[in-house]
Amino acid sequence: MPSTLSLTVNGRSVSAPAEPGERLSRFLRERLGLTGLKEGCCEGECGACTVLLDGEPVNSCLVLALQAEGCEVVTVEGLSGDGLGDLQAMFIERGAVQCGYCTPGMLVAAEGLLRNNPEPTDAETRSALAGNICRCTGFQTIIDAVVATAAARGQAGDAA
Amino acid sequence: MNFVGRRVPLVDGAAKAAGRLTFVADMQGTESLHGALVFSPHAHARIVTVDAAEALALDGVLGVHWHANTPANHYNSSIWHIDQEALADERMFPEIARHIGDRVAAIVAETEEIARHAAALVRVEYEALAPVLTPSAALRRIGPATGAEGEPTFDNPVAEERFAFGDPEGGFAAASMIVEVDVSTPRSHHCAIETHACRAAPQPDGRILVSTPCQSVFAVQAVVAQALGVPADRFRVVKTPIGGSFGGKAEPILEPLCAHFAMVYGRPVSLRFNRSETFVSTRTRSSVTATMTLGLRRDGRITARQTDIVVDIGAYSTGGNYLPGSMLQRLVRLYDVPAELYRGRAVYTNTPPTGAFRGYGSPQIHTVAEIALDIAAGRLGIDPVRIRARNLVAPGAIEPRGGLDLGNARARDCLQRGADAFGWTARRAIGQGTGRWRKGVGVACATHINGCYPAEDEETTATLHLLADGRVQLILALHDLGCGADTTIAQIAAESLGVEPAAIDIVAADTDTCPYDLGTRASRMTYICGEAVRKASSALADRIRNDAVLDLNAAAGDLVLSSASVWRGDGASLALSDLAARLVRRGVDLPSATRTHRATANPGSYAAHFAAVEVDTWTGSVRVCDYVAAHDVGRAVNPMLVEGQIHGGIQIGIGYALYEDVAIDPRDGRMRGDSFSRYVLANAPEMPPMRVLLVEEGEPTGPYGAKAVGEIATIPVAAAVVNAVNHALGTELATLPLSQERILEALARRDIPAAAE
Numbered sequence: 001m002p003s004t005l006s007l008t009v010n011g012r013s014v015s016a017p018a019e020p021g022e023r024l025s026r027f028l029r030e031r032l033g034l035t036g037l038k039e040g041c042c043e044g045e046c047g048a049c050t051v052l053l054d055g056e057p058v059n060s061c062l063v064l065a066l067q068a069e070g071c072e073v074v075t076v077e078g079l080s081g082d083g084l085g086d087l088q089a090m091f092i093e094r095g096a097v098q099c100g101y102c103t104p105g106m107l108v109a110a111e112g113l114l115r116n117n118p119e120p121t122d123a124e125t126r127s128a129l130a131g132n133i134c135r136c137t138g139f140q141t142i143i144d145a146v147v148a149t150a151a152a153r154g155q156a157g158d159a160a
Numbered sequence: 161m162n163f164v165g166r167r168v169p170l171v172d173g174a175a176k177a178a179g180r181l182t183f184v185a186d187m188q189g190t191e192s193l194h195g196a197l198v199f200s201p202h203a204h205a206r207i208v209t210v211d212a213a214e215a216l217a218l219d220g221v222l223g224v225h226w227h228a229n230t231p232a233n234h235y236n237s238s239i240w241h242i243d244q245e246a247l248a249d250e251r252m253f254p255e256i257a258r259h260i261g262d263r264v265a266a267i268v269a270e271t272e273e274i275a276r277h278a279a280a281l282v283r284v285e286y287e288a289l290a291p292v293l294t295p296s297a298a299l300r301r302i303g304p305a306t307g308a309e310g311e312p313t314f315d316n317p318v319a320e321e322r323f324a325f326g327d328p329e330g331g332f333a334a335a336s337m338i339v340e341v342d343v344s345t346p347r348s349h350h351c352a353i354e355t356h357a358c359r360a361a362p363q364p365d366g367r368i369l370v371s372t373p374c375q376s377v378f379a380v381q382a383v384v385a386q387a388l389g390v391p392a393d394r395f396r397v398v399k400t401p402i403g404g405s406f407g408g409k410a411e412p413i414l415e416p417l418c419a420h421f422a423m424v425y426g427r428p429v430s431l432r433f434n435r436s437e438t439f440v441s442t443r444t445r446s447s448v449t450a451t452m453t454l455g456l457r458r459d460g461r462i463t464a465r466q467t468d469i470v471v472d473i474g475a476y477s478t479g480g481n482y483l484p485g486s487m488l489q490r491l492v493r494l495y496d497v498p499a500e501l502y503r504g505r506a507v508y509t510n511t512p513p514t515g516a517f518r519g520y521g522s523p524q525i526h527t528v529a530e531i532a533l534d535i536a537a538g539r540l541g542i543d544p545v546r547i548r549a550r551n552l553v554a555p556g557a558i559e560p561r562g563g564l565d566l567g568n569a570r571a572r573d574c575l576q577r578g579a580d581a582f583g584w585t586a587r588r589a590i591g592q593g594t595g596r597w598r599k600g601v602g603v604a605c606a607t608h609i610n611g612c613y614p615a616e617d618e619e620t621t622a623t624l625h626l627l628a629d630g631r632v633q634l635i636l637a638l639h640d641l642g643c644g645a646d647t648t649i650a651q652i653a654a655e656s657l658g659v660e661p662a663a664i665d666i667v668a669a670d671t672d673t674c675p676y677d678l679g680t681r682a683s684r685m686t687y688i689c690g691e692a693v694r695k696a697s698s699a700l701a702d703r704i705r706n707d708a709v710l711d712l713n714a715a716a717g718d719l720v721l722s723s724a725s726v727w728r729g730d731g732a733s734l735a736l737s738d739l740a741a742r743l744v745r746r747g748v749d750l751p752s753a754t755r756t757h758r759a760t761a762n763p764g765s766y767a768a769h770f771a772a773v774e775v776d777t778w779t780g781s782v783r784v785c786d787y788v789a790a791h792d793v794g795r796a797v798n799p800m801l802v803e804g805q806i807h808g809g810i811q812i813g814i815g816y817a818l819y820e821d822v823a824i825d826p827r828d829g830r831m832r833g834d835s836f837s838r839y840v841l842a843n844a845p846e847m848p849p850m851r852v853l854l855v856e857e858g859e860p861t862g863p864y865g866a867k868a869v870g871e872i873a874t875i876p877v878a879a880a881v882v883n884a885v886n887h888a889l890g891t892e893l894a895t896l897p898l899s900q901e902r903i904l905e906a907l908a909r910r911d912i913p914a915a916a917e
Binding site (some may be wrong): 029030033034035036037038039040041042043045046048075076077080084088089091092093095097098099100101102103104107123125126127129130131132133134135136137138139140141142143 | 167169170172173174175176177178179180181182183185186188350351352353354355401402403404406434435641642643644800801803804806807808809810811812835836837841843844845847849850
């Protein structure tokens with residue numbers, strides 16, 4: 001029997017039914033229509049389904065939807081406001097997006113890193129994204145984009 | 161140049177970064193049925209009967225499909241046009257399963273969950289047959305006849321290619337040293353993050369619309385028609401955005417099933433493989449075992465070369481019968497070898513089928529050749545860069561197999577400039593060290609083709625229309641595999657037309673609306689399709705200037721297209737949208753242009769790669785710590801995207817050298833590396849800093865001088881890394897991947913002293 005799950009997704013309170021064995025990734029994609037979130041393996045290895053769960057990056061395929069009761073979830077859809085977010089724009093500018101299938105998870109994982117560590121080094125960024133597979137870019141432009149976004153945010157913060 | 165040569169961001173980048181691009185798995189709708197497959201647990205077995213009573217009793221299950229109730233047409237999934245002759249040995253559901261993971265049955269149900277649950281309840285009775293699991297076993301026997309009457313049998317070798325050039329006997333006799341090297345390469349998998357998926361939906365006119373992330377809508381149409389035994393025009397195929405392919409989605413796998421189910425049930429049907437299914441039941445890169453014998457003068461000049469290569473193509477022919485010839489074609493375009501002997505054989509085994517994978521034989525053959533050449537250099541005591549410089553082809557060289565001109569072949573520039581940037585001479589001279597970590601540097605060269613000429617009628621047709629809003633529509637069956645081909649092509653169109661690349665509307669590849677094109681394969685997008693677009697856009701620019709003569713009161717030759725407007729010499733201008741509006745008001749057709757480009761050349765793209773590694777003598781692990789890739793691209797239409805291709809190629813190549821192997825067990829045919837937890841890729845921490853050098857000397861036959869880069873990007877990588885490891889350890893390792901176990905074994909064998917504490 002489905003239960004009614006209540007949580008905050010991308011800043012919005014939502015309630016929807018979820019089965020006991022339903023993965024959070026499926027709940028977000030199919031019940032809430034957040035298809036920006038991708039699934040690449042459903043076993044926690046590829047990171048395509050990464051979301052922020054109360055601020056921490058997690059593989060949403062390994063979280064049962066009902067475990068997220070009362071939590072705050074951020075998906076790639078939550079990284080844009082009226083336009084693209086700064087991290088998204090930097091990904092495009094630096095060539096960190098190719099096919100776009102790992103991109104939503106990669107962006108969310110990177111956002112999670114930047115919220116916890118506003119000035120990550122190259123090595124820290126690589127380590128933080130070690131659970132996100134990209135088969136197109138060789139990661140270099142992704143790392144560059146994350147570090148550049150951190151620097152830009154730092155400057156914006158200094159100026160403020 | 162306004163747009164060619166610029167680092168233009170992806171035209172669909174914002175949609176991708178926002179998560180707004182609709183991939184086929186994102187096409188949701190409650191009306192869609194779903195399928196789930198039952199896979200063979202046996203490498204070779206007759207499927208006696210399928211008992212789906214329990215599955216069919218579940219609520220929401222519509223039916224079961226297997227060989228007894230499915231069209232028995234044989235097909236070949238690698239054909240790219242209707243009526244193409246190819247060994248048709250595949251069926252939607254075979255009577256005899258040929259590999260673990262072969263399709264035995266499918267359940268169609270209201271939801272994917274129900275379908276998968278039901279598929280697990282299907283009971284299959286098998287009659288086990290003797291499998292052939294290794295290429296050496298396959299060569300020893302002309303394999304078992306697998307089929308009922310009329311079904312193709314398992315004859316090995318399925319293809320054989322022999323070639324002789326020059327005077328091999330004399331060449332080997334003249335050699336100061338003859339070096340024979342055995343190299344073997346693994347089965348690797350594409351690992352596109354989007355797994356295989358497809359959707360088929362009946363249309364009001366009774367036809368079936370197949371939506372699929374594919375590399376050629378026409379190939380899909382041809383294969384589906386062949387498999388279903390239904391005329392091709394009953395199917396409309398549209399390409400959806402593609403979450404990576406690398407050749408893995410070149411061959412239709414799910415499309416015939418999906419289209420068949422949609423016809424049977426008269427409802428839309430979605431199929432998608434999970435990760436493990438994508439590993440075991442799609443395609444892998446073919447593995448090779450090869451012996452290469454080199455005759456060399458003391459100065460490093462090659463006097464003769466002999467290659468004997470066996471390609472394990474797995475359970476179905478697909479295009480595997482072409483591989484021995486393809487490998488030869490690629491091999492002879494890199495070095496000026498005066499005498500050549502080649503024998504390539506492709507064999508079937510009862511293992512998952514192989515198919516296209518970024519380079520189509522090139523990574524295998526160049527890995528073999530570049531490791532062999534490095535080992536030869538070591539035995540001769542010649543620097544690996546110098547031995548390559550001594551033998552590389554020069555611009556304008558004629559290759560010996562087809563007599564084709566290799567064009568402005570800048571292999572030597574790649575080698576020299578790459579070596580300088582890497583600091584090769586100084587780094588090679590530094591010792592390997594004596595500690596736990598041994599250092600080494602390696603180099604490898606490669607070449608690859610530009611399109612299918614002359615094997616195929618290599619032509620394509622591009623049509624450009626000025627739209628009423630001043631934008632320009634491009635009709636050409638383009639299949640951007642995710643690397644930005646649409647952006648590159650848009651830049652080429654924008655260059656003549658003076659509009660932003662984002663103002664070029666590229667229609668999705670569609671069998672109903674696009675003229676035939678061979679699709680994204682054989683490194684032909686930029687070189688072939690790009691040239692058709694260059695010609696069409698230049699013609700459209702002429703038409704627009706002519707159409708603006710009246711309004712701007714100037715001769716067409718005095719008008720310039722720029723900033724989405726037509727400009728007169730004195731600065732007066734007319735926006736394209738205004739021009740379009742005036743033409744419409746006057747009842748004049750909006751200008752359009754169609755041009756067909758037929759290739760008459762197939763120049764070589766070239767590359768030289770340099771890797772620095774550190775090998776841990778305690779654990780056998782290898783760290784690639786620095787990387788330089790120099791590429792002859794003719795001209796980079798978009799340097800950022802070219803670098804992106806090369807970066808990604810390096811990632812796949814490092815995996816090929818060190819980690820990636822689906823690891824088929826030679827005892828039972830089971831794939832051990834069938835998930836991301838058991839199939840290791842180079843992730844962000846494993847990737848070295850990469851520097852890319854572009855040699856842009858221009859190829860006269862390419863659009864704005866451009867040549868291909870997509871496939872060659874990965875071709876030299878594995879050999880460069882392996883050569884660096886061999887330099888670090890003083891070994892001659894040549895069995896890939898260089899796993900920790902293999903390196904530790906080699907260290908034990910060579911008795912390399914463990915590092916002092």
